[in-house]
Amino acid sequence: MVLKLYVSQHLGGGGAIVAMVLAEKGIPYEPIFVDLDKKETKTPEFLAMHPFGQVPVIDDDGFILYESRAIGRYLAEKYADRGPALLPTGLQAKAIFEQAASVESSNFAPAFLKVVREALVKPRHGLPVDHAVIDETLVALAEKLDAYEAILDKQKFAAGNEFSLVDIFYLMYAPLLASRAGIDVMTKAERPNVTRWWNELIGRPAWVKLQAEGYN
Incomplete structure (x- = not known):
């Protein structure tokens, strides 16, 4: 089946x-x-x-x-034996992975979701957009991305030097904002490591294909 x-x-x-x-x-x-x-x-x-x-x-x-x-x-x-591993093995690697996953779910996703609600969801339902909320949230998000810049100065991906499931989690909201609301905070000159990481994620063949199929 x-x-x-x-x-x-x-x-x-x-x-x-x-x-x-x-x-x-x-x-x-x-x-x-x-x-x-x-x-x-x-x-x-x-x-x-x-x-x-x-x-x-x-x-x-x-x-x-x-x-x-x-x-x-x-x-x-x-499906661990198919495609990229996505999940690490080894006690310390798993701990780092879960640390990175927690950072995404508690620091990154809530801020992006708040902007998505204002910039995308409300207009779709004909509700007024609070631009002050968007501006304030983007300022707070920029501060968080400064921390990402330091992390990604030491490693290639969110949970280490290998592409993993955590990196995929980041594709949940940011591409939506960039493509549908023109809000792109991931590729800024002042954060070259974040920009390098982000461009690698959205340039992956699987993601490019999904975009062509309308998944974003």
């Missing part, structure tokens, strides 16, 4: 990073598009898979899993 990936009709976000893991690993799957505007994630059938009524969700031959970061870990471990 081919793995099923339930994603929004507005491609991007968590669905895009799950698709990226699948692409990097060369895992065949069937995308099933769920219309959020029609509240298709709130039907009894969908809520039986995801009690919070969100996407993405995967159905791997009857095994249902939601939350994009959890899905990424599951796929990377199940």
Whole structure:
């Protein structure tokens, strides 16, 4: 049975990073598009898979899993022998990986999500945009990226010198803002290490292909 990936009709976000893991690993799957505007994630059938009524969700031959970061870990471990490793081995390497994953989820993602809500979600629903929130959040985010600049001065990728699942997590929101709202904070002259890292991520063949298919 081919793995099923339930994603929004507005491609991007968590669905895009799950698709990226699948692409990097060369895992065949069937995308099933769920219309959020029609509240298709709130039907009894969908809520039986995801009690919070969100996407993405995967159905791997009857095994249902939601939350994009959890899905990424599951796929990377199940298909460890395909494509890039994505998950490290060894106690210390795993600890560094989890440290980097925690940094992404607690420092990077919340700030970007706040800007996404103002710059992308509100306009789609005809709601007024609070530009002050965007400006203040981008200033705070720039300070966080200064720390990334120091980290990436010592290593090639987010969790070390090897491309990993953590790097894929960063593709959740930043490309959306750049492509749909023209807000690009990842490629600034004052942060050459962040720029180098970011350009390598968005230049990966799997990501370029997904963009061409409309995942961002």
